[in-house]
Amino acid sequence: NAGVTQTPKFRILKIGQSMTLQCTQDMNHNYMYWYRQDPGMGLKLIYYSVGAGITDKGEVPNGYNVSRSTTEDFPLRLELAAPSQTSVYFCASFRAGHPYEQYFGPGTRLTVT
């Protein structure tokens, strides 16, 4: 199993540009999450999904969109990038019934200038 994979690893965007952060898991997990981590801080939940076709907002959803058309994939879309979105983005997944044992991807480091 590859676990949770994320692409790209690094990206620099100009203000106003758009991009999609990709996340894929091969563990057949129902639940998938997107977090952002600012320097020296904990993780903030952006969006999450409890299964294909179902998504919900987390603590900091503004400026982001998600979709979940398959169990494996949970892409995160930034439509109009702003400097405040400079952060490291982590995708995570877990099995239903074990929400505490989340498996995290390696992260995408995004800089908006």
Add this chain to the structure above:
Amino acid sequence: GESVGLHLPTLSVQEGDNSIINCAYSNSASDYFIWYKQESGKGPQFIIDIRSNMDKRQGQRVTVLLNKTVKHLSLQIAATQPGDSAVYFCAERKNTDKLIFGTGTRLQVFP
């Protein structure tokens, strides 16, 4: 709301000593507490969890203690090794499928 900080608190310990990392949580309704380890440039990794109806749980070289009276959680690492150097996060689950993460503590192990 959550407390946030601009600088990570740091714990420096000598190799072989025991480490104790502390965390205060905010919601008495939380039913699960979890510790994660995050090495530089990597995603967080699950270490150990504890239910709210327990006060102690042991793993391999790690022990988590829960004091609900003062809303305090601690992670004890026995015989700390250089490979334990990382940022450690506590997280709480509030009867939903979402976790709330603390700001983290950096553990530095010196020889």
